[in-house]
Amino acid sequence: MVRAALHKRWDCVLANDIDAMKCDVYAKNWGNDALVHGDIATLPDDTLRQQIDLYWASSPCQDFSLAGKGRGLSGMRSGVFTDWADKITTAIKAGFAPRIIAFENVVGLVSRNGGADMNTILATFVGLGYKVGALEIDARRFLPQSRPRLFVICVRNNVDLSGLTVPKPSHVFHGKRLQKFLSGASRCVRSDWVWWKLEDAPAADQALDTVLERRSSMPWFSNADTERLISLMSPPSLERLRIARQSGRTVVGTIYKRGRPDAQGNVRQRAELRTDGLAGCLRTPAGGASRQILMFIKGKQTKARLVSSREVARLMGLPDSYSMPDTYNN
Template identity: 25%
Template sequence: MSLRAVELFGGAGGLAIGTHKAGFSSELFVEWDKWACDTVRENSRAGHPLVKDWAVHQGDVRKVDYSTLRQKIDLVAGGPPCQPFSMGGKARAADDSRDMFPAAAEVVRNLRPRALLFENVRGLKRAAFANYFEFIKLRMKFPELSAHVNESWTDHYARLQKEYTSSGSNSLLSYNVVDHLVNAADYGVPQHRHRVFIVGFRNDVKADWSFPEATHSEDALLQSQWISGEYWEEHKIAKKNRPEIDPRKMNRVNKIRNGEIEVAGHRWRTVRDALSGMPEPKTNGFRGWKNHKLQEGAKSYPGHTGSPLDQPSKALKAGGHGVPGGENMLRRVDGSVRYFSIREAARIQTFPDDYELHGSWGEAMRQLGNAVPVKLAEAVASSIATHLNLATIETEETKFVR
């Protein structure tokens, strides 16, 4: 069946592309940043099959007229700005004007979707934010309990707690909400990217859902590299050109070899996997490759050593004061470094090769650094879609029997 989604804080489109690939149609895509909107709009104008029908709204999610959406919405999804919770930011949470979780809950209240999906940095689960994180989840659970005028978040939190611990009103809109911390590498993304997902199903949807299990593992990568050697054979890397094994991994490799550790799933995908088949970027770019130009000036120094070629990359970052060096650089086996091209970074974020990022190198890298990896978004959204479809069938069959 057709499933309809609204995307908030859409950025360059990573989460929305993932939900689209999972079977949701994007009824509305909301993003305030001009360059990110340009990226989506230009790909739409070019007829990109994943985004060509999107309705892009550039502006504040709090100022959108959602009453124009005539059909019922199955999913509200989005990645509210992470700066209020980022370990690299000022970590002011509710005191940061960029905290958009309450605004997201208001959209849920307006649209009453059957499910919700929000993503943010793992810093959201820091001990310093423990109470506020619980507030966010209760705010999503009871979206109709909006804040009173001039009410502090702590007073609002107290009201939500009372509702949660009382018998509640049968007429009150509520969601069954869970959260889950993941590493994107465990879902086939060639990048260490730890993120928190908040997923909820409306209380009349019997979804019987849990977060999808990991499909990829470090143990499978270690086995492929240091026991079977399949990884090196696949990439046609001679022994003299292979890196030394990390001594910290030797004990685990021996346990895998001796059968003390059972290896499951596919191997983690590495930077080398992600860039397979791509030419080395040049300053003038390459015909037939979008966004694949060499950015000069990469330097290695303590704390900024780049991503090793034969591991998942470090988490790409947007950077509040320009793009940081270490996270967005490739480190070759010989220790030399260069910046990832925009196209290479897009591959690491699992965007399609024919999806073009707009803006300068720094601007495009900022968009990618803020994005949800498409493959991770698709894995989570596919699981939600499956359960929504099953829940709908069960509801219809129950009505039919009655």
């Protein structure tokens, strides 16, 4: 998806992923000339011995997210960052230092392990000769999806940063979480930290129903399944449902099933409904609870179905021409 965003102004010379399915989708959309399928730890060093302006990566987020186990960089998935950093180090020592290094992940990275993981990542790049900074950006500024993400941006020390930084943090893109992290960061990180400039923009004027398919291939839930979904709702979600039913119009909401503690501390499955015109943060459906559900509410009539693959693509800003995986859970 990064290539989909950048391809009009950037030439991609290398793409790598260990997942065969992701590589297959990439090849369908972009061809496989620049693609290397395999573990980044075994990526041949020669592939990086070329002048590359931008390295962009995102390690799996599970170990940094609230929904994950919280193991941080020591986790098996998110720990792949170390392998990536080792490859960059090798390229730099060989005389092929990129001008820009970008690393995207969940905002939980900032506070995971008391900020130690974030500090380790930034200190790594400071040690390689880069100025470092980060931005917190929510997809809702561009699309009808609530998807806050952290973008760590590192720029080589000899690059002119005129017009690219601001003297103090922006409340929009440099939130309290980032500011708190920096106050406790190591001296080397603080000394080479910059606040990246990003022009403020209003949230996207695009409602959820604008990306929905008029005739979706996804089947409707049975009445019994829809009623069971409603029975799993907490009082706040039931109140949103009541307001939507009384609105006199068709309201499209989204639902995720989550485990929540009850009054006795026992974890119960809850169906959490939002009706603010935004989809919840899209997740890989590792299980049924991770699948986002659409609920169509008009008066007493309530229908529900899963979000379709094409709707997911649109929520990520991809055009309808983009080839998607054959299997829904992918």
